[in-house]
Amino acid sequence: MITYIIKRLIQAVFILLLLTFIVYGVMRFVPGDPLLMYLGATDIQALSPEALDQARQELGLDQGILVQYFKWLGNVFQGDWGKSFHFKADVLLLISQRMPVTIYLGVLAFFFSSTIGISLGIIAAVRRGKWADTVATLAANTAITIPIFWLGIIMILIFGVSLGWLPIAGFTSPFDDFWLSTKKLIMPVICLMIGSMGSNARLTRTSMLEVIRQDYIRTAWSKGLKERVIILKHALKNSLIPVITVMGLQVRFIFGGAVLIEQVFAIPGMGRLLVDATFGKDYMVVQGCVLVIGIIVVLTNLIVDISYGWLDPRVRYD
Amino acid sequence: MKRFMTALVIAIMLISIILGSCGESATTTATTPPTTTTPPTTTTAATTTPPTAEPRYGGTLRIITPMDPTVLGYPPQSAGRATYFQYCVLERLAIYAPDVWESQDYQGILATSWEDTNDMKTWTFHLREGVKFHDGTPWNAEAAKWNADLFIAAGTSATFNDVESIDVLDEYTIQYNFNNPKGTFMVEIATGIYYISPTAYEANGGKDWAMQHPVGTGPFKFVEAVLGSHVKFERFDDYWAGKPYLEAVEYLIIPDATVSKAMMEAGEADVYVYSEFKETLEMDAMDGFYARYCKHHTPEGIWPSAKDETSVFYDKKVREAIEYAIDREAIVAAISLGSPEVEVMYQAPIPGDPAYREGWGRKYDVATARQLLADAGLEAGFETTIYVRSITGRWGDMAVMVQSMLAEVNITASIEFISPGQYMTFLLNGWPEGTLFISGIPNEPISTFVAIRDYRCSAPGIPKWNYSTVTTPEMCALHAALEASTTQETIRAAYIALSHQAMDDAVGIYMMDWPDTAVFADYVHSDWISYSTKVWNANLCWMEEH
Numbered sequence: 001m002i003t004y005i006i007k008r009l010i011q012a013v014f015i016l017l018l019l020t021f022i023v024y025g026v027m028r029f030v031p032g033d034p035l036l037m038y039l040g041a042t043d044i045q046a047l048s049p050e051a052l053d054q055a056r057q058e059l060g061l062d063q064g065i066l067v068q069y070f071k072w073l074g075n076v077f078q079g080d081w082g083k084s085f086h087f088k089a090d091v092l093l094l095i096s097q098r099m100p101v102t103i104y105l106g107v108l109a110f111f112f113s114s115t116i117g118i119s120l121g122i123i124a125a126v127r128r129g130k131w132a133d134t135v136a137t138l139a140a141n142t143a144i145t146i147p148i149f150w151l152g153i154i155m156i157l158i159f160g161v162s163l164g165w166l167p168i169a170g171f172t173s174p175f176d177d178f179w180l181s182t183k184k185l186i187m188p189v190i191c192l193m194i195g196s197m198g199s200n201a202r203l204t205r206t207s208m209l210e211v212i213r214q215d216y217i218r219t220a221w222s223k224g225l226k227e228r229v230i231i232l233k234h235a236l237k238n239s240l241i242p243v244i245t246v247m248g249l250q251v252r253f254i255f256g257g258a259v260l261i262e263q264v265f266a267i268p269g270m271g272r273l274l275v276d277a278t279f280g281k282d283y284m285v286v287q288g289c290v291l292v293i294g295i296i297v298v299l300t301n302l303i304v305d306i307s308y309g310w311l312d313p314r315v316r317y318d
Numbered sequence: 319m320k321r322f323m324t325a326l327v328i329a330i331m332l333i334s335i336i337l338g339s340c341g342e343s344a345t346t347t348a349t350t351p352p353t354t355t356t357p358p359t360t361t362t363a364a365t366t367t368p369p370t371a372e373p374r375y376g377g378t379l380r381i382i383t384p385m386d387p388t389v390l391g392y393p394p395q396s397a398g399r400a401t402y403f404q405y406c407v408l409e410r411l412a413i414y415a416p417d418v419w420e421s422q423d424y425q426g427i428l429a430t431s432w433e434d435t436n437d438m439k440t441w442t443f444h445l446r447e448g449v450k451f452h453d454g455t456p457w458n459a460e461a462a463k464w465n466a467d468l469f470i471a472a473g474t475s476a477t478f479n480d481v482e483s484i485d486v487l488d489e490y491t492i493q494y495n496f497n498n499p500k501g502t503f504m505v506e507i508a509t510g511i512y513y514i515s516p517t518a519y520e521a522n523g524g525k526d527w528a529m530q531h532p533v534g535t536g537p538f539k540f541v542e543a544v545l546g547s548h549v550k551f552e553r554f555d556d557y558w559a560g561k562p563y564l565e566a567v568e569y570l571i572i573p574d575a576t577v578s579k580a581m582m583e584a585g586e587a588d589v590y591v592y593s594e595f596k597e598t599l600e601m602d603a604m605d606g607f608y609a610r611y612c613k614h615h616t617p618e619g620i621w622p623s624a625k626d627e628t629s630v631f632y633d634k635k636v637r638e639a640i641e642y643a644i645d646r647e648a649i650v651a652a653i654s655l656g657s658p659e660v661e662v663m664y665q666a667p668i669p670g671d672p673a674y675r676e677g678w679g680r681k682y683d684v685a686t687a688r689q690l691l692a693d694a695g696l697e698a699g700f701e702t703t704i705y706v707r708s709i710t711g712r713w714g715d716m717a718v719m720v721q722s723m724l725a726e727v728n729i730t731a732s733i734e735f736i737s738p739g740q741y742m743t744f745l746l747n748g749w750p751e752g753t754l755f756i757s758g759i760p761n762e763p764i765s766t767f768v769a770i771r772d773y774r775c776s777a778p779g780i781p782k783w784n785y786s787t788v789t790t791p792e793m794c795a796l797h798a799a800l801e802a803s804t805t806q807e808t809i810r811a812a813y814i815a816l817s818h819q820a821m822d823d824a825v826g827i828y829m830m831d832w833p834d835t836a837v838f839a840d841y842v843h844s845d846w847i848s849y850s851t852k853v854w855n856a857n858l859c860w861m862e863e864h
Contacts, residue, residue, distance in 0.1 A: 268546030
């Protein structure tokens with residue numbers, strides 16, 4: 001297993017290098033001079049062409065893209081992630097401020113999408129053809145098809161404006177005010193988890209239906225075991241293998257969704273930082289965000305792969 | 319393995335909660351509270367008109383704004399909308415007078431009076447006495463000189479780049495000596511030169527710290543800024559113009575207009591500044607809110623690139639034809655959703671301006687447009703590109719309408735949307751020859767300043783930061799005359815001549831006077847009026863019980 005993990009981590013390094021290189025290239029080919037974004041209107045009006053050239057040199061923008069990329073990479077390894085053109089602040093500082101918020105949001109969404117989705121899938125499979133199956137399947141299909149941006153706005157109008165039950169926007173730390181923090185996160189988390197929840201429910205249902213037809217489940221029934229024990233102890237574990245695979249992939253969708261949701265609910269997370277940076281051609285920030293998101297997604301997938309061994313002892317990592 | 323996985327899940331949950339809490343704590347905080355003991359004066363706050371009802375102290379004014387501040391406390395790098403976050407904290411020597419559009423005059427803040435001598439090369443300011451920065455540092459001529467030196471060292475002020483010397487004449491008198499006449503010095507004083515505490519700056523490491531920690535003399539002190547979330551200020555009890563009514567001001571950074579409107583309706587915010595036009599009109603019509611429209615904020619227009627004869631727009635007839643081909647009334651009616659707050663423009667000067675010519679303009683006339691094109695040898699039309707700053711909002715709509723109107727006179731125009739970075743590049747280096755650029759122009763109430771900025775004839779080659787690329791010999795001569803003018807009379811005459819020449823030369827197609835907007839809950843008493851977008855600091859703002 002250790003050899004497998006090391007091998008995967010080495011692969012991950014190459015994936016991240018490729019990812020950052022592609023993003024770096026794409027950002028630099030977007031029209032517009034990053035120096036002008038950095039300096040802003042006031043400076044441009046005042047600075048002489050010589051001063052502009054000097055500023056370009058100081059920021060390393062006079063060098064080739066490849067040179068700039070490897071310079072950036074070298075600096076990243078030394079803990080210098082560059083400076084934001086827009087916010088005039090260290091990228092690492094900006095990310096360290098925003099990332100915890102997004103991870104908190106993402107983990108909550110991941111947790112609830114998994115638990116609720118899997119539960120719905122189990123109910124639908126066990127009560128196949130009954131009203132519970134119909135309701136759960138309908139809920140899952142609806143959840144998959146709802147556009148989260150639209151859902152966010154609708155929830156704001158209903159629960160925020162009309163009913164006044166929930167705060168509309170912003171983020172409060174759970175340690176500052178747990179109740180307010182929870183209220184503020186209800187709508188964003190629902191929006192972020194709903195699609196994944198639907199997928200999990202559908203996949204669990206399909207997988208579970210296959211498993212409960214297996215001989216060993218029939219044997220368990222014939223032994224007179226309780227339904228709860230058969231489903232949760234014997235059937236669920238095996239039916240979760242495809243679900244876990246998809247859940248690993250959903251991490252990237254949750255981060256993708258965070259870009260939208262943080263914008264709608266004005267949450268100061270990394271998704272919003274990424275949007276602002278992209279529009280502002282703040283490529284140092286974009287690079288930093290992509291690198292962090294890449295690391296999270298790669299590591300999550302590694303954890304998912306490792307978890308196969310726990311779910312199915314037949315899986316070997318040699 | 320099972321235990322390991324359970325522990326892993328629990329660990330992730332705990333870490334996420336801890337990290338989540340860290341996100342909020344990653345803030346920048348204010349410096350030590352001010353130690354000043356100067357009692358509040360009874361001086362009438364110079365910035366605004368007093369509210370009409372009986373004012374009440376207390377409350378936190380929550381203001382929605384769509385974008386983050388980039389720089390809070392380092393004036394040499396302040397620009398654009400980011401500056402309005404500073405108004406609460408940092409002050410200027412003078413600001414625009416409330417009636418600036420008519421009077422073209424200024425009002426003293428940190429200076430009580432000023433005069434220019436020596437053909438506008440020497441400017442002397444008499445500073446307000448008894449003023450202190452929020453950290454207790456006294457405001458005087460030395461502090462003013464220190465701030466000017468900061469600008470000179472940064473090299474980001476065109477005016478200060480030309481300074482010969484700055485003399486401290488006495489504790490409250492400072493003199494700026496320039497190499498050349500600085501007729502627009504007061505515009506820069508009123509818009510871009512804020513004053514920060516030298517002591518706080520130097521005691522905390524300088525520029526990097528100051529960027530996010532403003533320490534000024536304004537009515538409110540900086541408390542904290544959480545990028546992407548909020549910026550908070552609290553009342554400065556020792557403010558020189560009297561104790562502000564509000565206990566605190568909190569800017570909430572909300573990028574989405576629908577969400578902003580919902581927050582106002584839900585009572586989660588009291589003011590929504592830089593509001594989207596559609597939402598402003600909707601809320602203005604609702605009970606519980608009122609809107610304010612800051613006129614003359616952004617003239618919108620179409621700018622043909624015509625730097626040399628390779629451009630089809632180099633021929634004045636073609637530029638005139640474009641003007642005649644465009645139905646401004648129809649475009650404005652559509653984009654403004656029928657609101658009278660957006661006015662059609664046919665010339666750069668606004669009514670009341672000395673250069674304004676009643677009834678002047680090239681109004682929609684397709685036949686004349688076709689005739690002019692025929693006279694220019696372009697009866698069969700030509701192809702061009704329309705560059706637009708944004709795919710969404712009024713610019714995108716305007717581009718599509720202009721495209722269809724140009725098609726009526728056989729001009730085939732494709733539309734290209736440009737990124738913010740490309741926009742800046744356009745302004746510095748110009749846009750491709752023979753193309754059109756749709757954009758708003760940041761306006762200033764001092765029309766001579768705008769004329770000098772927008773009709774500048776730069777050295778051959780690159781026009782620098784101006785929208786008009788047309789540089790006829792007549793315009794260049796008039797521009798030089800305006801810059802060289804040193805008395806109010808000659809400035810006025812030169813300005814009128816240049817402005818008329820620019821309009822006659824069809825340098826650009828002025829389309830509409832787009833207002834800046836803000837929405838207020840009806841319990842908010844605000845002095846945010848027409849000129850306020852450049853000066854408003856909530857000093858005289860107060861709220862009824864609600």
